[in-house]
Amino acid sequence: MLKKIPLRIRFVLVASMFLLVSCVALMLLSNVSAVQMMEVITVAPSISGDSIAMTSLTPASPIDQPYYHIFQRKTAIATAVIVLVGSVATYFASGYVLKPICDLSKEVQKRNIENLGQPIQLPQSADEIRQLTQSFNQMMTDLQRSFSLQKEFSANAAHELRTPLAVMQAKLEIFALSESQNEATLEMVSAMNRQLERLSKLIEDLLWFSKDLSLERREPVPLYPLFCDVVEELSELAKRKSIKINIAETDCYVMGQDRLLERVFYNLLENAVKYSPPHSQVTITAEKEPGLVRIQVADQGDGIPENFREAVFEPFFRVDKSRSRAVGGSGLGLAVCKKILERHHAQITVRPNKPLGSIFKIIFPS
Numbered sequence: 001m002l003k004k005i006p007l008r009i010r011f012v013l014v015a016s017m018f019l020l021v022s023c024v025a026l027m028l029l030s031n032v033s034a035v036q037m038m039e040v041i042t043v044a045p046s047i048s049g050d051s052i053a054m055t056s057l058t059p060a061s062p063i064d065q066p067y068y069h070i071f072q073r074k075t076a077i078a079t080a081v082i083v084l085v086g087s088v089a090t091y092f093a094s095g096y097v098l099k100p101i102c103d104l105s106k107e108v109q110k111r112n113i114e115n116l117g118q119p120i121q122l123p124q125s126a127d128e129i130r131q132l133t134q135s136f137n138q139m140m141t142d143l144q145r146s147f148s149l150q151k152e153f154s155a156n157a158a159h160e161l162r163t164p165l166a167v168m169q170a171k172l173e174i175f176a177l178s179e180s181q182n183e184a185t186l187e188m189v190s191a192m193n194r195q196l197e198r199l200s201k202l203i204e205d206l207l208w209f210s211k212d213l214s215l216e217r218r219e220p221v222p223l224y225p226l227f228c229d230v231v232e233e234l235s236e237l238a239k240r241k242s243i244k245i246n247i248a249e250t251d252c253y254v255m256g257q258d259r260l261l262e263r264v265f266y267n268l269l270e271n272a273v274k275y276s277p278p279h280s281q282v283t284i285t286a287e288k289e290p291g292l293v294r295i296q297v298a299d300q301g302d303g304i305p306e307n308f309r310e311a312v313f314e315p316f317f318r319v320d321k322s323r324s325r326a327v328g329g330s331g332l333g334l335a336v337c338k339k340i341l342e343r344h345h346a347q348i349t350v351r352p353n354k355p356l357g358s359i360f361k362i363i364f365p366s
Contacts, residue, residue: 007098007101008091008094008095008098011090011094011098012087012090012091012094015086015087015090015094016083016086016087016090019082019083019086019087020079020083023078023079023082023083024079026079027075027076027078027079030071030075031071031072031075034071100123100125100129101129103123104120104129104132104133104136107120107121108120108136111140116140116141116143116144116147117140117141117144119137119140119141120133120136120137122134122137151210152210154206154207154209154210155206155207155210157206158203158204158206158207158210159207161199161203162200162203165196165199165200165203168196169193169196169200172189172192172193172196173193175189176189176190176193202332205332205333205336206332208263208332208336209315209332209335209336209339217257218255218256218257219255219256219257219258220253220254220255221253221254221255221256221257221258221261222251222252222253223250223252223253223254223286223293223295224247224249224250224251224252224286226258226261226262226265227247227265227284227286228247229262230262230265230266230269231245231247231269233266234266234269234270234273237270237273237274238273238282241273241276241278241279242278242279243273243276243278243279243280243281243282244280244281244282245269245273245281245282245283245284246281246282246283246284247283247284248283248284248285248286250285250286250287250288252286252287252288252293253293254293254344254346254364254366255344255364256343256344256364260340260343260344261340261344263336263337263340264336264337264340264341264362265284265297267333267334267336267337268297268334268337268360269282269284269297270333271333271334272297272298272299272301272360273299275299275301275302276299276300276301276357277300277301280299280300280301281299281300282297282298282299282300283296283297283298284296284297284298285298288366289366291365291366292363292364292365292366293363293364293365293366294361294362294363295361295362295363295364296359296360296361296362297359297360297362298353298357298358298359298360299353299357299358299359300353300356300357301356301357301358302356302357303352303353303356303357303358304350304352304358309349309350309351312334312350313334313335313337313338313348314335315331315332315335316331316332316335317331317335318331341362344364345364345365346362346363346364346365347362347363348360348361348362349361
């Protein structure tokens with residue numbers, strides 16, 4: 001239970017308990033000493049001329065002494081005041097002591113995959129916080145190097161695979177034009193073409209995912225023409241499944257790059273069409289609200305379980321692996337969407353579409 005309390009409060013509680021125990025012990029010892037002193041027979045010297053006479057004083061009962069009760073009350077009040085003042089002082093002192101840790105925590109929270117290479121400024125003090133900051137900077141440097149190598153490998157591998165794939169597709173297309181092929185051969189060629197198309201799509205997604213996707217140049221992008229272009233590209237796929245794509249006319253626009261945003265909505269609408277049953281509908285809408293633009297892509301498919309609604313944006317994640325392979329999914333489409341939208345300072349989430357399907361919601365700052 002104590003581990004769930006913030007470090008500053010824990011430090012204050014421990015210090016307050018220490019003060020309370022110390023003061024109570026001191027108060028008890030003071031009271032015991034007072035009682036013992038009042039019970040001791042004291043002999044006071046009485047000086048008369050050149051001789052000294054000793055006079056015995058009769059001990060008084062401490063219970064009947066009002067001064068003793070006053071002493072007890074004052075020591076109890078002093079104990080409470082000391083504990084209270086000490087706790088308040090400890091709270092402010094701990095805030096001063098823990099401030100470098102709080103500052104370091106804030107700087108760590110600002111770091112993400114885009115600025116891992118930016119080191120945190122070292123504190124002036126040569127203490128444990130400086131050592132911790134140095135260790136974290138070194139860890140970020142190693143992570144940045146690892147991410148760079150990963151992206152470079154993905155990009156190089158994708159580029160190297162594109163050429164042989166293009167050659168294989170061309171050879172198969174030429175082979176399919178031959179009139180001497182029987183039905184089994186044509187079926188095999190068709191299956192190979194489907195797999196090559198799937199592999200080409202995976203390579204294309206890998207290239208998109210490994211790109212830096214910088215947004216040095218931004219311009220207004222009207223959404224309705226962009227939606228129409230994407231739907232036109234997907235018209236053949238939608239026609240094969242008898243799926244109707246509805247576009248709500250809008251005059252909304254967002255700031256960004258149309259090429260990157262086209263990729264986002266292409267991936268979202270392609271997934272919506274692929275994972276929707278035949279003779280269903282896919283709807284895309286855009287609405288302007290105070291301070292933001294809200295875009296929704298709704299389908300009537302099987303939907304995404306609640307415990308997978310965040311994981312679907314991770315690379316190569318699939319809710320149903322067998323179904324994804326059947327429709328040719330690469331597992332990178334939504335990850336590419338999230339990466340591009342983050343460059344545009346936009347957020348993407350998914351929620352259920354009643355009674356069936358999913359709604360992908362995108363919020364752009366206006």
